[in-house]
Amino acid sequence: MIKINLHPKKKGALGKSGKDFLKLELPRFSTPDLKVKGIVYILIPILLLGLEALYYLRLDLEISKLNSEKKQIEIQIQRFKSIQQAIKNLENQIDQQKRLESQIEAQILVYKNFAVEKKDILNNLYQISKNMPDGVWIVSLDIGKDNANLRGYALKPEIISLFYKNLSKYFRNISFNATERQKGKTIEFYRFEFQLSGRIKNQEGG
Numbered sequence: 001m002i003k004i005n006l007h008p009k010k011k012g013a014l015g016k017s018g019k020d021f022l023k024l025e026l027p028r029f030s031t032p033d034l035k036v037k038g039i040v041y042i043l044i045p046i047l048l049l050g051l052e053a054l055y056y057l058r059l060d061l062e063i064s065k066l067n068s069e070k071k072q073i074e075i076q077i078q079r080f081k082s083i084q085q086a087i088k089n090l091e092n093q094i095d096q097q098k099r100l101e102s103q104i105e106a107q108i109l110v111y112k113n114f115a116v117e118k119k120d121i122l123n124n125l126y127q128i129s130k131n132m133p134d135g136v137w138i139v140s141l142d143i144g145k146d147n148a149n150l151r152g153y154a155l156k157p158e159i160i161s162l163f164y165k166n167l168s169k170y171f172r173n174i175s176f177n178a179t180e181r182q183k184g185k186t187i188e189f190y191r192f193e194f195q196l197s198g199r200i201k202n203q204e205g206g
Contacts, residue, residue: 136152149196
C-alpha cells in the first residue's frame with residue numbers, strides 16, 4: 001500500500017536540506033510471505049488436477065464395472081436363449097413322440113380290430129361249415145364280421161331245412177329264399193340261398 005503524507009511538518013522540523021517535499025511510503029513485503037503465497041498458488045492447481053484425476057479414475061472404474069456387468073448380463077441372456085432353445089427342441093421332440101404314439105395307437109387299434117374281425121369271420125365260417133349237413137354243397141359264400149350270404153345246392157328240401165335249423169342257433173336272422181328244383185343228368189337237386197346276420201356270440205366257437 002502507498003501512503004502519501006498530506007500534512008508536512010513545519011520549517012523547524014525540516015530536514016537538513018531545508019526543503020519541503022511529499023513523503024511516499026511503500027508497502028513492505030517479507031520474504032516468508034512471498035514463499036507461502038507462491039506455494040499456495042502452486043498447490044491449488046495441483047490439488048485441482050489431482051481431484052480431477054481422481055474423479056476420472058473413479059468414473060473409469062465405474063464404467064469398467066458397468067461394462068463387466070453388461071457382459072455378465074449378455075452371457076446370462078445367451079445362456080437363457082440357449083436354455084430356451086433347448087426347451088423348444090424338447091417340446092418339438094415331445095410333440096413328435098406324441099404324434100408317433102398316436103399313430104402307433106391307431107395302427108394297434110386297426111390291427112386289433114382286424115384281428116377281432118378276422119376272428120369273427122373265422123368263427124362264422126366255422127359255424128357254417130360245422131352245421132352244414134351231408135348232401136349240401138356251397139357254390140358262393142360272402143362272409144363278414146357278423147353276417148354271411150351263401151348260395152348252394154342240396155339233394156333234398158329236408159336237408160335245406162336241417163341246415164337252416166342248425167344255423168338258427170348261431171344267427172338271429174336268417175333270410176331263406178324259396179328253393180328251386182333243378183334236374184341234372186342223373187340226379188335232382190335243389191338250389192337255395194341264405195342271408196345270415198346277427199351272430200350270437202355266446203354260442204360255442206362264438
